[in-house]
Amino acid sequence: MIARSLLxxxxxxxxxxxxxxxxxSLQSLxxxxxxxxxxxxxxxxxxxxxxxxxxxxxxxxxxxGKKKNHPTEKEKNPNTRFIDNPIFALIENSIDHxxxxxxxxxxxxxxxxxxxxxxSVAKEEEVFLWTESIEETPRKFYDELINSSFYKDYxxxxxxxxxxxxxxxxxxxxRIISKSENLYTCLEEMNIYWNDDAExxxxxxxxxxxxxxxxxxxxxxxxxxxxxxxxxxxxxLLQKTVIKRKDILDVLKANITSWDLDRIxxxxxxxxxxxxxxxxxxxxxPIKVSLDEYIDLxxxxxxxKSGEFVNGVLDKTIKALKADNQIxxxxxxxK
Numbered sequence: 001m002i003a004r005s006l007l008x009x010x011x012x013x014x015x016x017x018x019x020x021x022x023x024x025s026l027q028s029l030x031x032x033x034x035x036x037x038x039x040x041x042x043x044x045x046x047x048x049x050x051x052x053x054x055x056x057x058x059x060x061x062x063x064x065g066k067k068k069n070h071p072t073e074k075e076k077n078p079n080t081r082f083i084d085n086p087i088f089a090l091i092e093n094s095i096d097h098x099x100x101x102x103x104x105x106x107x108x109x110x111x112x113x114x115x116x117x118x119x120s121v122a123k124e125e126e127v128f129l130w131t132e133s134i135e136e137t138p139r140k141f142y143d144e145l146i147n148s149s150f151y152k153d154y155x156x157x158x159x160x161x162x163x164x165x166x167x168x169x170x171x172x173x174x175r176i177i178s179k180s181e182n183l184y185t186c187l188e189e190m191n192i193y194w195n196d197d198a199e200x201x202x203x204x205x206x207x208x209x210x211x212x213x214x215x216x217x218x219x220x221x222x223x224x225x226x227x228x229x230x231x232x233x234x235x236x237l238l239q240k241t242v243i244k245r246k247d248i249l250d251v252l253k254a255n256i257t258s259w260d261l262d263r264i265x266x267x268x269x270x271x272x273x274x275x276x277x278x279x280x281x282x283x284x285x286p287i288k289v290s291l292d293e294y295i296d297l298x299x300x301x302x303x304x305k306s307g308e309f310v311n312g313v314l315d316k317t318i319k320a321l322k323a324d325n326q327i328x329x330x331x332x333x334x335k
Contacts, residue, residue, distance in 0.1 A: 003225060006200045007234040008274070008293055010036045012301070013193065014238060016270045026242055033238055037231060040197045040224045045100040046128065046190070047198075047205055048091055048221075050183075051172060053130045053138035054145065059083045061142075079155055086162065087169040090212050096221040104129055128190045137186055144176055162214035170209055178202050200224075233282075241277030248276045255317040268306050271298050275314055280321070283328050287318060 010033065018029055062083065065075030091097055108127040115121060130138055145151050154160065154168045177183055178199075187194040201224055208221050225231055241248070252272055253261055261269065275294035279287055291314055299307035321327045 002200055002203070003227070003230050004233065005293060005296075006040070006197060007225075007230060008237070008278075008297065009196050010040075010193075011234055011238045011241070012270060012274055012297060013196075015241060015274055016267060018242065019266065019270060026239060029242065030235060030239060033234060036193065037225060037234070039191055039193060040201060042100070043187070043191070043194050043197050043201050044204060044221075044224045045097055046130075047173075047177070047201060048097060049101065050130055050138065050141070050177065051169060052088055052092055054142050054172065055083055055085070055088045057138045057142045081155055081160065082151075082168075085165045085168060086214075087165050087209065087212060090219050094219050094221050101129070126190075137182060140182060141172075141176055141180070144180075145172060148176070150175065166209060166212060170206060173202060173206060173209075197224075236281070237274070237278055240281040241274055244277060244280070245273060248273050248280075251276060251317060251321065252313065255320055256313055265302060265306065268298060268302050268310055271302070271306075272310055272313055272317075275310075276317060276321075279318065279327060287327070291315075291318070 014029055014032055014036070018024055062075075062078045062080065065071055065078065068075060104127050107125075108129070111121055111125060111127060148171075150168070150171045154164065157164070184195050184198065187198055204222065204224050208219075211222075212219055249261065249269075252269075256264070271294050275290055278285060278290045278294075282290075291311075294314065295307050295311050298310035302310070318327070
């Protein structure tokens with residue numbers, strides 16, 4: 001499942017950071033995981049707000065045209081189909097999104113007060129709502145949008161349905177926002193972990209919009225991680241791996257005969273540690289599922305040779321653990 005893939009990445013990031021620190025309590029580490037999960041939900045609303053800000057910029061352009069000394073006929077009587085698109089109103093009026101924006105604006109006011117008092121504010125505490133240093137982003141997306149064929153078709157159609165409105169917003173996300181390098185630059189500026197989350201979060205946003213209905217005046221947005229069991233999986237994976245980390249490293253060391261542990265790339269070692277932790281501690285997850293997931297992580301975050309190396313070590317380690325009856329998997333297809 002895609003959700004679990006992202007959860008594994010989050011746990012890996014924390015495990016890697018944990019090994020670089022002199023001391024950190026398990027509770028503190030678990031709290032960081034909770035914060036990381038909350039950050040994914042913040043990203044969810046931040047991208048939703050970007051969609052709204054593109055519409056807001058369009059409305060701003062229309063007002064500027066009307067205020068000219070000698071506006072053109074088109075500026076006097078603009079086509080407002082885009083800014084009147086009902087999908088934007090459903091997003092803006094969603095209680096979940098309203099609460100997020102209110103919380104962010106409150107944080108922003110509090111941070112402003114602290115700065116006024118010359119108090120230090122860490123970068124991760126800053127609040128971004130597509131304003132200040134990144135305010136040009138909605139404008140850039142809007143400029144790209146109005147030159148697209150799908151936008152022109154939408155604006156010039158004689159009539160449009162609710163599904164047409166919905167398709168337009170989905171196209172903005174799929175064909176402009178998610179393909180933009182500018183988006184990922186902005187996200188990294190806001191939060192260094194958001195780029196890892198972006199693809200999955202965008203897919204959740206698209207699923208939400210697809211479920212919008214014309215006869216429903218307000219919507220509840222589905223969370224990034226709505227299933228409590230998925231969240232518990234992440235917490236359990238982190239806790240159990242950290243607690244048994246020394247034992248897992250001993251098992252890995254016994255099965256890496258041609259290498260010393262200190263010569264192995266740190267990220268490869270942590271990926272293998274997490275993989276063995278999952279295989280040992282989660283009897284309902286098939287070994288092949290875990291193995292494939294962590295090989296993919298090695299390919300994504302390690303070197304060009306990490307995938308093959310991690311695959312070989314894990315395969316050998318799993319065989320050794322099976323021989324010692326240390327792997328407890330019950331049910332068809334789990335072993």
